[in-house]
Amino acid sequence: MIVSALHDADSAQVINLILPIQQLEFGVPISLEGQPDLVNIDGFYYRDGGGFWGVETDGRLVGTIALKVSEGPIATIRKMFVAKEYRGKELGIATVLLEVLLARCRELGIRDVYLGTVELLKAAHRFYERNGFERIAVEALPESFPRMVPDNVFYHLKLL
Template identity: 50%
Template sequence: MIVRPFRPGDEDAVVDVILPIQREEFGIAITAADQPDLAAIPDWYQTGRGQFWLAELDGRAVGTVALKDIGGAAVALRKMFVKPVARGAVGAAQALLDAALAHARTNGVATVWLGTTDKFKAAHRFYEKNGFDLVEVADLPESFPRMAVDTRFYRLAL
């Protein structure tokens, strides 16, 4: 498995990872059109301290993660999705998070924020295992790009 930055031409692979997980696994009624960031990944994520990565297994995209620069030496961790085939022992989620956090540290990020839904129980355990602390919505920075479905929030100080 490899983790690499997003390149133009990866758009369909990104959607093929993210949408089935959102819609089929978690029952969120969402489309690619509802997520304009997916159509403009370089402009949305690959600026400032941000970046977007794909995990590939045997040449096929199996996971994604992004950091969105929100100013003030802070980023929002977004679009963390891993196909079932690459979960667990394969280690795609950990490899993606490790790449994102290494990038953040190298680029002077002080705080990583994230939002998720109550439905993503395994994600809660994963983030907590990796040192993220649960925070209240009132603790989020004003610049945090809150999604309507997000109900649970975390912070990691680097």
């Protein structure tokens, strides 16, 4: 398992991982056009100090996570996806990705981390809750939160 930073040159691999999970596996009504960040990784994530990371195994991108830094400073987790056959505690890919992202948050002095997801992704909810995230109402999100259209469940983590 190799964890590395992903950039614009990796967009095709990122899209090939994320879109089928969103559209085919979970039926989330979102297209590539609704996610311009996937073709502008450097401009959208790195510009303000965030990042985009991936896990590769056997020469294949199998997981991603992105950090969007906003005013406050606050951070938003985006694009956390793991290919179906690589999910679970045994491999721990999601945990590794989250640890990389939270380490970057600590480097930046970020204390508040938010994320949005969809009601349908119950396993994701359990993962976030096991890792200290608390479910919050949409009204509790900061103004600068970059909300995705299908998101209807929101979480917050207070870093110490």
